[in-house]
Amino acid sequence: MLGLAVGIAIPAVITLAWRLKVLTAEPRLQALGPLAIAVILYPTCHLTHANPYLAAFAAGSTLATLDRVSAEHFEHFGDLLPETTKFAALLVFGELITPERISHLTVGDWVVAIIAILLVRPATMMLSLIRTPLPARERSAAAWFGPKGFASVVYGLLALQAGIPQGEHVFDLVAITIALSIVLHSSTDVPVAKALRVEPPDNLPTGRPDAESHREQQ
Incomplete structure (x- = not known):
């Protein structure tokens, strides 16, 4: 239950603070807001011995409910962030396989x-x-x-x-x-x-120089 409480309280306080004019985030940096909440959430869970997985789940739900704008700005960045962290974890995992x-x-x-x-x-x-x-x-x-x-x-x-x-x-x-x-x-x-005769997606690069592609279009 402590994980739920921490996961709800921290993003709720921060999203309410963002509504103040003094603390309004720069629009182009709003995608970093949820990441900042995650950075605050993890050490808080460590210090309070709260369940970090439960807190992260509750924080995501709370943030999406209270601040849809930040959630929408974070969507694209959030798609890339897990892949980056997976790659880092795989590097650590690979280094341990000796x-x-x-x-x-x-x-x-x-x-x-x-x-x-x-x-x-x-x-x-x-x-x-x-x-x-x-x-x-x-x-x-x-x-x-x-x-x-x-x-x-x-x-x-x-x-x-x-x-x-x-x-x-x-x-x-x-x-x-x-x-x-x-x-x-x-x-x-x-x-x-x-x-299975699977065709590659149409938007993959063909490897042809731009000049050649331009000539073909002409």
């Missing part, structure tokens, strides 16, 4: 990772798509590629940071599973797309 960490893994550990990629995830995905109108080839492609999500990286880092028994072993299993998934799925996306 030969020393995975050299002690047994054959059984590698088998578990391979089964998770080749059997568990595709089987569960196929089961969830049984009653959908998708053709069999598309269902197979969906089962092979996803959903992968980013949660496994977060859970692996949390297990490593929590200091629980066998936490490092859990992280190492997650690490090799993700690493194998990246290699396998990144190596097969183009062949699968060609097999």
Whole structure:
């Protein structure tokens, strides 16, 4: 409950303060307002021992309700921010996957990772798509590629940071599973797309010089 209270109180006070003429934000910088709230929210949760995930959820809902203008300004910036933070987390995750960490893994550990990629995830995905109108080839492609999500990286880092028994072993299993998934799925996306005759979007760059494109338009 403390997380809910913190998540509601902080954005509510700040959004009410923004309505004062003295504290009115520069229009072109309004997208940074929600980010500033998040920066304030995280240390507050740390100091009060409030649940940061619950506080973040409550803060987003409160901000969208009380200040739709800031929420709209933040929308585009907010789409890019998670991708940036994911990239940073992947860099940290990748730096932790060293030969020393995975050299002690047994054959059984590698088998578990391979089964998770080749059997568990595709089987569960196929089961969830049984009653959908998708053709069999598309269902197979969906089962092979996803959903992968980013949660496994977060859970692996949390297990490593929590200091629980066998936490490092859990992280190492997650690490090799993700690493194998990246290699396998990144190596097969183009062949699968060609097999399904998936055309690239029209707005992708063609690689032709602007002068040549201009001549073709003329």
